[in-house]
Amino acid sequence: MEATETKxxxxxxxxxxxxxxxxxxxxxxxEYAGYQYIRGCGCRGGICGACGTIYRKPGDYKIYxxxxxxxxxxxxMYLTQLPFFPANHVPSNYAELEGVPEDIYKxxxxxxxxxxxNACSKICPMDVPxxxxxxxIKRGDIEKAAFEAFDCIQCxxxxxxxxxxxxxxxxxxxxxxxxxxxxxxxxxHNAEAAQAVREGKFDAMLNQLMxxxxxxxxxxxxxxxxxxxxxxxxxxxxxxxxxxxxxxR
Amino acid sequence: MGYxxxxxxxxxxIEETRPDRVEKKxxxxxxxxxxxxxxxxxxxxxxxxxxxxxxxxxxxxxxxGYAVAHEFADLLESKSRVDPDKVDLSQIxxxxxxxxxxxxxxxxxxxxLAQENGAKxxxxxxxxxxxxxTMMAEGGIQAADKLWKDSPGYHYIxxxxxxxxxxxxxxxxxxxxxxxxxxxxxxxxGMMFWKKPDGTMDTLPAAGFCRSRLHFAGDITGAEIMRVVxxxxxxxxxxxxxxxxxxxxxxxLNENGQCAGALIYNMETEEYSIIRAKATIVATGGxxxxxxxxxxxxxxxxxxxxxxxxxxxxxxxxxxxxxLQYHPTGCVFPEQLEGLLITEKFRAAGxxxxxxxxxQFVYEREPRDxxxxxYIKEANERGKAVPRPTGGWGIWLDSPMLELIYGEGYxxxxxxxxxxxxxxxxxxxxxxxxIVYPTLHYQNGGVEFKETGETDIPGLFMAGEVxxxxxxxxxxxxxxxxxxxxxxxIAGANAAIYAxxxxxxxxxxxxxxxxxxxxxxxxGIETEVVSPMLLPNYIEKKVRDRQHSSHYVGNIR
Ligand SMILES: Cc1cc2nc3c(=O)[nH]c(=O)nc-3n(C[C@H](O)[C@H](O)[C@H](O)COP(=O)(O)OP(=O)(O)OC[C@H]3O[C@@H](n4cnc5c(N)ncnc54)[C@H](O)[C@@H]3O)c2cc1C
Ligand code: SF4
Ligand code: SF4
Ligand code: FES
Numbered sequence: 132m133e134a135t136e137t138k139x140x141x142x143x144x145x146x147x148x149x150x151x152x153x154x155x156x157x158x159x160x161x162e163y164a165g166y167q168y169i170r171g172c173g174c175r176g177g178i179c180g181a182c183g184t185i186y187r188k189p190g191d192y193k194i195y196x197x198x199x200x201x202x203x204x205x206x207x208m209y210l211t212q213l214p215f216f217p218a219n220h221v222p223s224n225y226a227e228l229e230g231v232p233e234d235i236y237k238x239x240x241x242x243x244x245x246x247x248x249n250a251c252s253k254i255c256p257m258d259v260p261x262x263x264x265x266x267x268i269k270r271g272d273i274e275k276a277a278f279e280a281f282d283c284i285q286c287x288x289x290x291x292x293x294x295x296x297x298x299x300x301x302x303x304x305x306x307x308x309x310x311x312x313x314x315x316x317x318x319x320h321n322a323e324a325a326q327a328v329r330e331g332k333f334d335a336m337l338n339q340l341m342x343x344x345x346x347x348x349x350x351x352x353x354x355x356x357x358x359x360x361x362x363x364x365x366x367x368x369x370x371x372x373x374x375x376x377x378x379x380r
Numbered sequence: 381m382g383y384x385x386x387x388x389x390x391x392x393x394i395e396e397t398r399p400d401r402v403e404k405k406x407x408x409x410x411x412x413x414x415x416x417x418x419x420x421x422x423x424x425x426x427x428x429x430x431x432x433x434x435x436x437x438x439x440x441x442x443x444x445g446y447a448v449a450h451e452f453a454d455l456l457e458s459k460s461r462v463d464p465d466k467v468d469l470s471q472i473x474x475x476x477x478x479x480x481x482x483x484x485x486x487x488x489x490x491x492x493l494a495q496e497n498g499a500k501x502x503x504x505x506x507x508x509x510x511x512x513x514t515m516m517a518e519g520g521i522q523a524a525d526k527l528w529k530d531s532p533g534y535h536y537i538x539x540x541x542x543x544x545x546x547x548x549x550x551x552x553x554x555x556x557x558x559x560x561x562x563x564x565x566x567x568x569x570g571m572m573f574w575k576k577p578d579g580t581m582d583t584l585p586a587a588g589f590c591r592s593r594l595h596f597a598g599d600i601t602g603a604e605i606m607r608v609v610x611x612x613x614x615x616x617x618x619x620x621x622x623x624x625x626x627x628x629x630x631x632x633l634n635e636n637g638q639c640a641g642a643l644i645y646n647m648e649t650e651e652y653s654i655i656r657a658k659a660t661i662v663a664t665g666g667x668x669x670x671x672x673x674x675x676x677x678x679x680x681x682x683x684x685x686x687x688x689x690x691x692x693x694x695x696x697x698x699x700x701x702x703x704l705q706y707h708p709t710g711c712v713f714p715e716q717l718e719g720l721l722i723t724e725k726f727r728a729a730g731x732x733x734x735x736x737x738x739x740q741f742v743y744e745r746e747p748r749d750x751x752x753x754x755y756i757k758e759a760n761e762r763g764k765a766v767p768r769p770t771g772g773w774g775i776w777l778d779s780p781m782l783e784l785i786y787g788e789g790y791x792x793x794x795x796x797x798x799x800x801x802x803x804x805x806x807x808x809x810x811x812x813x814x815i816v817y818p819t820l821h822y823q824n825g826g827v828e829f830k831e832t833g834e835t836d837i838p839g840l841f842m843a844g845e846v847x848x849x850x851x852x853x854x855x856x857x858x859x860x861x862x863x864x865x866x867x868x869x870i871a872g873a874n875a876a877i878y879a880x881x882x883x884x885x886x887x888x889x890x891x892x893x894x895x896x897x898x899x900x901x902x903x904g905i906e907t908e909v910v911s912p913m914l915l916p917n918y919i920e921k922k923v924r925d926r927q928h929s930s931h932y933v934g935n936i937r
Contacts, residue, residue, distance in 0.1 A: 156716050165923035167915070169625065169647050173511030174680045176720055177801055178603050181511055201804060203716055222615045225570065258800070277572060281598060282796065285607065304611050308570030311608070316579030318567060324525035324560035328532075333557050336533045341549040352541035353416065355534065355590045359408065360730055360745075362592070364580060366529055373533035 140206040157184055157199040157210060171214035177201040180286035183256065186210035196254045196288050216287035218298035223305070230313030232271040239302045242268060244295035251289035251299055257282045261289045261299050268306055276303065277310035327375065336378050381806030384769055387713075387815075393738035394776055394813055401732055401740070402784045413743045419750045426753040426760070428818070429703050434673055439903040441896070443698040451670040452701060455689055458909040459897045461629050462652065464890035467643060469632065472656045476502040476621070477879040478872070479641060479657035481628045481687065484512030485602070486844025486864035486871075487663035488609040491620050493872030494661075499879055501620045502655060503613070504644050506627035506664075506682045506914065510610045513665050513680050513845060514864060517602025518723040518797065520584065520594040521865075522858035523559035530591040532556040539859060542588040542747050543852025546700070550831045551850040555859065558866045563595060566865070571608045572597050586728045588747040588856045595858075599723055599797045602861055626653075627686060627914055630893050631660065631694045631840065634886030639694070639840035641888065647914070658883035659839050659875035662687045663868065666823040666845040669916045672704055675820040676712075676719035686912035687846035691827050693896045696835055699848030700825025705855060708733075708751035710819025712774045714805045722798065722816050724748075724857045726779055729786070729794070734776040734813075735764040749854050752818040759817075766815055774815035783810055824848070824855050833871030839883060841875045843867040 137152040142160060149164040158172060173181030182199035186208045199212060221238040228234045235242070242265055251261035259282055267276040280303035289299045327333065340348065356370045371377040383391065404410075414422065424430050435447040439457055448456075478494040480487045483505030491503045503509070524535040535556035540547050563581070567573060574582040574596055585592040597604035613620050626644045632654070634640035641656040664687030668679025677683070692698065709727070711720040727733070727744040733751075735741050735758050742754035755775045759765035765773035782790050791810035792799050802809045825848035833841040844864040851859060900907075917924070 154715060159918070162918040163920045163923075165919050165927075167917060167919055168681070169915070172681050173507050174516050176516050176678070176680070178600060178797070179508070179511045179515045179680070181508055201716070201801065203805075220611075220614045222617055225612060225615055281572065281604075282600075282800075284603070304607060307572055308608060308611060310570070311572035312568055312570030315572065315575060316577065318525075318563075318573065318575060318579045318581045320527065321523075321525045321560055321563055321567065321581060324523075324527055325564035327527070328557060328559075328561045333532045336531065337536060337553050337557055340533055340536050341553050345545045348537065348540055348545060349416075351537050352545075355537055357590045358529065358585060358592055360585055361408070364526065364576075364583075368529055373531050373537070374529070375527055375531050378531070378533070 140204065142204050143207070143209045145211050146209065151204060155204055157197060157202055157204045158182060160204040161199070171199065171212040175200045178284055180284035181214055183213045183286035183288045184210055185213055185288070194254065196256050198256045198286070213288060213291060216291045218287060218290045218301060220298070220301045225308065225312070228309060228313065230309055232268065232273060234309060235268055235302060235305055238305065239297065241295055241297045242302055245269070245297065246294050248294050250292040250294065254288045254292050256286065256288065257284055259283050264303055265297070265299060268302065273306050273310050273314060276306040280307060332375060336373065336375070383807065383812060386769065390736060390766060391812060394734055394778060397738040398778065398781055398784070402781050405730055405785060411740050411743050414746060414750060419746070422753050422757065423749060426757040427749055428673055428675070428706055428756070431673070435702060439905060440899045441692050442695055443692070446698055448698065448701050449672045449704070451672050452667070452685065452688070454907070454909055455685060455911040455913060456692055457900060457903070457905050458907050458911045459900055460693070460893050461910045461912065462643065464893045467652065467654070467890060469654060469888045469890065471654060473653035474502055474655040476500050476655065476657050477659065478875045479504065479655055479660045480663060481642060481661065482512070482663035482665060482844070483509040483622065483624070484663060484665050484844060484864065485514035485605055485609065485861065486868035487661070488606070488613050489865050489868035490661045490663055490843055490872030490875070491613055492609060492616070493869045494876040495616050495619045497873050497876030499876035502623065502657070503620060504623040504626045504628060504655065506625070506686070508624050509613070509622050510606050511680060511682065512606065513683060514602050514861070515606045516678065516680060516721070517861050518599045518721065519586070519725045519728070520596030520601045520858050521563070521605070521861040522586070522589070522593050522856070523563045523595060523862065524556065524591065524593050525560040525563060525581070526583065526593070530593055532559065534590055535559065535593065538589045539851070539856060542856035543854050546852035548849035548852070554831045554870070555850055555863055555866055559862055562862065562865045562869070566605065566608065569608050569612055571604055574598065584725060584728050585745070586724060586857045587745040587751065594728065596725070599725065599795050605861060627912070628690060629912060630890060631690050632888050632890060633694060633837070633892055634888050636884050636886045638838045638884065638886065640886065643890070656888065658879035659841060661833070661841040661843060661871045661875050662691055662846055663842070663844045664846050668820045672820055675706065675818070676710060677820040678707060678710060678719055678721040679820070682915065684913040684916065686914065688827055689912040691835070691840070694837060694840070694892050696837065697828045698825070699828040700853060701823070701848060703824040703853040704820060705748055705822035705824050706752040706818040707821035708748055708755055708818050709777055709816040710821070711814065712772065712817045713768055713815040714807070715770055716805060717801060719819055720801065721819070721821070722777060722814055723795070725794070726777055726782070729782055731782055732778045734778055736766045737764065738776070747854060747856065755818055768815065772817070774817050776813045777816050778813045779809045780811055780813060822855055822860065824851050824853060833867055833874050839878060841871040843871040
């Protein structure tokens, strides 16, 4: 195979110049340059929020943001990582929250200091419309806030920019939990199944399966009926052998 | 940005075969799944676990003679990172009822349940709390909770079939039985499951399962679980103290043979501290960052098998560590996304897998090991894989066909995370397929433990990916998020009870580490390696070769 010459580009890590191959992510570029991460690196897959990065380009007044593990290094980037930004988490007794917007207002009254500057939404590497989410919460629409904030990976970049000094990602987390546990419709089928577990209803069935020989269980495996891919929740199996009602009959 | 011309031309072949394939799928016509015998033959010939010369028998320790990958053996046949004689065990820095090692899903759920059972808890973790494989799980979590068509019994049968019937039955029992209850717990903690307007939880089918029982929250199920349990742990900060960037290096035993705490290391100040605990839970996760056989990995930065090393030195046996899971659909293009997981949900939803000619060569819903072996065969034996511009092979995963089956906008709605990640590199996965190849994903086995979370060392408990036996030789998708919560909760509760009722005071000791170091020496092993590994080193070789300092001067090497 023909060896292709990799093009080298200059980047400035906290102001110091390094030459790195083109096409690497910022994270790999920093490692190429010789940095061994302790902070600023977690999942390496764009989901843990450890690698928030801020950069500028020469001759451009704008502040840019990126996830170091997801974004290719560009020539002449002046970058620094912001692996931690202080943000107060206010503890609450979740079970006792009422599932109303006031739950959030009481814990994080500073959200009313929001001046709608939008610096948070602009810097968010996940495109969470942070300012809008705060507005939904103020307006009491927790459901909308929860879904719009669903992609937040809690990197803290928004909080670093906040004029209101509010820890938006903790506020949004609370909104999601209030929606998920107190406002969203409950899964009745799951509650019933969980109750059955607690009553030990499946013990006899599972004990019987557990005591089977490998040959016997293999047979069950091969002969089991497969739910068709496109079947919906109303699908009923023809073979009900291991359904609880049939089993207990 | 985007696919280069060469690949764009190959995509045309997929577009040619697509209408016909979609028609068949809609009509319920699938290419046949393999029989158990066909699977076995394929695995033996093409699965990475079966390649001769990639494993060796351990020369030391409780599982001496058991063959594991060289990368594991290198860590196990080595000395400790620390000289036990330098540690003054009379200087206790932290005292607690329950010590949890690892801040992923298993560790955090264990911490919550230990606290609920009356314990003061310290959770110590290597990176930030939540920087863990749990955070990265996308697809979902299995539970048989639609009892009109499903039951834990069917879930049990599937789980054993997936594990080639080698699973420890008692562990599999607990896994499937407790599943609905775990989901109920998560719902009550505020997890945003995807649901129908009447509250019915959405479920998807998944490879190796006979029922649609994969529950999810968007395509970031693990992150949603992790965020919720972490937030709850933070709510209980009076009882649960979290120490970040403080990996455990060795366990500490006492004169009664009980686990009595651990030695932790502050990676920033390089200082060691001693935690005394009445009960200890190991929940350190997996080992993808060992890059077994040089495979790329989907795992987080700290997945380096530390828990295996420390518990092996303390005397626990290994179980099923010879089997690793190579996820069939790791991203291999663009290079920036290499190793990134493409969730199995694409295959679960019916995305075809195709070779360079746009032909199907394997049913898309075989279990992972079978699927991965089929891709490797298509590349190595049949030469029909997709050549990658940067070298190596790939297989097409036809995501755009889902738009034709479920309607326009489906991909964006169901896979928002993936759309964003590929979009950053100019690829629209609702219009263009992805290129995938097997990637090191999951440690099927690990260290032996019991269904009560206990181990052979009194006072030492275990939960999560570090443990072996639940999944036997092969884990099925969505069973792992489940296992970490089922056994995390059990270990947490039982550790708290143990701390109250059974823990005894006794002189603390690291004698087992000295003994192990001696065993390594006596086996004639010469090695520069010290373990646990803590973090992989990705510094460019050119730089490493010029890191000439040979001594510490303060923190500066
Ligand atoms: C990309 C990806 C996608 C996945 N998708 C799914 C899915 O859809 N469904 C599913 O069921 N499973 C999935 N899995 C598997 C599943 O996520 C993991 O197996 C599971 O989350 C492991 O949980 P855990 O708590 O045992 O380990 P982890 O979540 O990895 O947590 C381990 C923790 O221990 C810490 N630690 C490590 N060493 C030390 C030490 N020496 N001292 C202190 N702390 C230490 C780590 O830093 C980490 O915080 C996926 C895995 C990956 C990587
Ligand atoms: S909302 Fe804030 S914390 Fe969340 S991802 Fe965006 S910038 Fe980061
Ligand atoms: S940065 Fe703060 S003040 Fe500005 S819009 Fe966002 S929440 Fe409001
Ligand atoms: S390292 Fe986790 S988001 Fe980048």
